[in-house]
Amino acid sequence: MISKKRHKPFYKQFLRLRRNIQNRPKLLKFKKQKWIRFQQYSKTQLKFFKRFKIKDQFQLSVSKFASRGNSFQKKFKNNLYDRKAFSLFYGKLKKKYLKTHISQFINTRSIGNFVDFRQRTLKFFESRLDTVLYRANFSLSIKGASQLILHGHVLVNGSRVRAKSYILKTNDLVEIDHSLKSRNLVKNNLDRSNFWPIPPKHLLVNYNTLQLLFIYTDTSNLMPAFNHYLNIDSVITNIKKY
Numbered sequence: 001m002i003s004k005k006r007h008k009p010f011y012k013q014f015l016r017l018r019r020n021i022q023n024r025p026k027l028l029k030f031k032k033q034k035w036i037r038f039q040q041y042s043k044t045q046l047k048f049f050k051r052f053k054i055k056d057q058f059q060l061s062v063s064k065f066a067s068r069g070n071s072f073q074k075k076f077k078n079n080l081y082d083r084k085a086f087s088l089f090y091g092k093l094k095k096k097y098l099k100t101h102i103s104q105f106i107n108t109r110s111i112g113n114f115v116d117f118r119q120r121t122l123k124f125f126e127s128r129l130d131t132v133l134y135r136a137n138f139s140l141s142i143k144g145a146s147q148l149i150l151h152g153h154v155l156v157n158g159s160r161v162r163a164k165s166y167i168l169k170t171n172d173l174v175e176i177d178h179s180l181k182s183r184n185l186v187k188n189n190l191d192r193s194n195f196w197p198i199p200p201k202h203l204l205v206n207y208n209t210l211q212l213l214f215i216y217t218d219t220s221n222l223m224p225a226f227n228h229y230l231n232i233d234s235v236i237t238n239i240k241k242y
Helices: 010-017 025-029 033-045 072-089 095-107 117-126 129-135 142-150 180-192 232-241
Strands: 154-156 172-176 203-206 211-214
Touching: 010 025, 010 033, 010 072, 025 033, 072 095, 072 232, 095 117, 095 232, 117 129, 117 232, 129 142, 129 154, 129 172, 142 180, 172 180
Parallel strands: none
Antiparallel strands: 154 172, 172 211, 203 211
């Protein structure tokens, strides 16, 4: 008898974290009682002044009460939740993948290097091909971007790439295959997209030719479009422990 591995329901992870990490509108249509409170919280986060507020992931947050949230149990829980939210935000990345690459940036820290290792960490994940396609609104989700890549609809510098974790370099040209099927898939996504958040400054996008140029440099001001505040130090702390 062949045993099939059962995966945990995807949306229940959002319920446990009490955050709509990927801004999935489908969550607002669930009718079961357990989702009502979550939906009410999500709708308040979608209000105009909150949706368009820039969230600085490197801000220093200080609690009003010094003793609040400082217990070992509370810190462990927050670190675990932040790591899980970070993983889901980039398409449910595996623990091993996160540990391998984030540890690499931690170990390469040097006193004379003025580029923050947290900034280099975010740059790495924002340079992933699936993330870039999603940021450019060529897909409605990172999972959708992964499907475009895996089915051979995406070209990088004229070559077909089927690895969703492909890391783009400065001045790499990403384009959608010229076949009618590939272009219709992306155009349908563009028609359904609300174009918010707008593509970041390190992407030059041409929606007529369905091409984009990745122009990120070490001097660029990278501000990922997180829909919530995320303590990067907390993510890194949790990565180092498991």
